[in-house]
Amino acid sequence: VLSDLDFSNWAKNIQERTESALDRLMPASKIAPTKLHEAMRYATMGGGKRVRALLAHAAGEFCSADAAKIDMAAAAVEMIHAYSLVHDDMPCMDDDDLRRGKPSCHKQFDDATALLVGDALQSLAFQTLATPNLLPEKHQLEMVHLLAVASGSRGMAGGQAIDLASVGQTLSQTELEYMHIHKTGALIRAATLLGSYCAHHQDQTRTHALDQYAQNIGLAFQVVDDILDAEADTATLGKTAGKDADNNKPTYVTILGLTQAKALAQDLYNQAITPLQNYGNQATRLIELAQFITNRGF
Ligand code: IPE
Ligand code: IPE
Ligand code: MG
Numbered sequence: 001v002l003s004d005l006d007f008s009n010w011a012k013n014i015q016e017r018t019e020s021a022l023d024r025l026m027p028a029s030k031i032a033p034t035k036l037h038e039a040m041r042y043a044t045m046g047g048g049k050r051v052r053a054l055l056a057h058a059a060g061e062f063c064s065a066d067a068a069k070i071d072m073a074a075a076a077v078e079m080i081h082a083y084s085l086v087h088d089d090m091p092c093m094d095d096d097d098l099r100r101g102k103p104s105c106h107k108q109f110d111d112a113t114a115l116l117v118g119d120a121l122q123s124l125a126f127q128t129l130a131t132p133n134l135l136p137e138k139h140q141l142e143m144v145h146l147l148a149v150a151s152g153s154r155g156m157a158g159g160q161a162i163d164l165a166s167v168g169q170t171l172s173q174t175e176l177e178y179m180h181i182h183k184t185g186a187l188i189r190a191a192t193l194l195g196s197y198c199a200h201h202q203d204q205t206r207t208h209a210l211d212q213y214a215q216n217i218g219l220a221f222q223v224v225d226d227i228l229d230a231e232a233d234t235a236t237l238g239k240t241a242g243k244d245a246d247n248n249k250p251t252y253v254t255i256l257g258l259t260q261a262k263a264l265a266q267d268l269y270n271q272a273i274t275p276l277q278n279y280g281n282q283a284t285r286l287i288e289l290a291q292f293i294t295n296r297g298f
């Protein structure tokens with residue numbers, strides 16, 4: 001069983017099953033329109049840490065959900081995430097040529113294709129959550145609603161709008177936190193809660209603990225992303241290092257400096273795992289994953 005694996009083998013297993021779920025759910029490249037399908041696959045498969053899929057599975061396991069159901073939720077969130085990266089890299093946004101160690105989607109294909117990849121991945125994510133007979137319909141509707149809110153103007157897309165409006169500005173820590181909670185935290189939170197929604201029985205106390213965990217780890221994730229942008233190199237990241245400074249973006253590093261930004265990531269980690277303390281061994285995977293997110297080097 002998955003729960004017997006050590007963290008890195010567990011993660012590898014989830015990454016592989018996420019890859020095959022995405023492969024199953026996305027139209028083959030030979031199906032028309034072939035360029036669009038090829039580009040969707042290019043942007044979604046064969047890369048990424050799959051942190052959102054890992055969160056969905058860790059949360060789902062915590063709530064005793066069936067792994068095959070969690071695969072669908074995990075794939076849906078990874079589709080939204082991949083779409084957000086494709087658009088994030090476009091010249092009208094961060095103008096980044098490298099993603100996951102390969103040319104960004106708009107460089108490998110073209111701008112119009114990259115736009116359409118985002119459109120189509122977004123639709124496919126909701127199509128996936130709405131798959132007939134996946135779960136009790138009430139749960140599926142809640143899941144669609146949750147992912148829609150998390151990815152829309154009050155979630156990821158809104159956060160991206162704030163990010164672009166903040167270029168060259170000096171934000172307060174509260175304003176920066178607001179931006180990060182939306183552009184990154186919202187989808188991380190949704191990934192976690194979607195995993196728990198795959199369970200047949202919803203335990204309010206558990207869901208609440210997971211929500212606290214997810215909100216803190218979601219913010220920690222973007223704090224670490226900002227730190228890595230400033231500290232790591234392009235080869236390790238698989239995306240252009242130093243891009244935030246080049247683009248004049250306010251980040252946790254510009255506001256707090258590296259040392260305090262790292263301390264904040266640790267604080268957020270502690271706050272994330274505190275609500276799980278009552279659950280003993282059952283929370284081990286979630287805690288290991290929080291450690292991975294906070295201490296990763298890529
Ligand atoms: C990068 O996300 C964009 C942010 C929200 C910070 P990830 O670091 O999860 O990217 P992949 O999926 O591993 O490539
Ligand atoms: C991206 O934030 C957040 C979303 C894509 C929603 P960043 O612009 O910091 O992500 P990277 O560093 O390019 O991956
Ligand atoms: Mg960006």
Ligand code: MG
Nearest residue numbers: 088089094096
């Ligand atoms: Mg970017």
Ligand code: MG
Nearest residue numbers: 225226229244
């Ligand atoms: Mg970044």
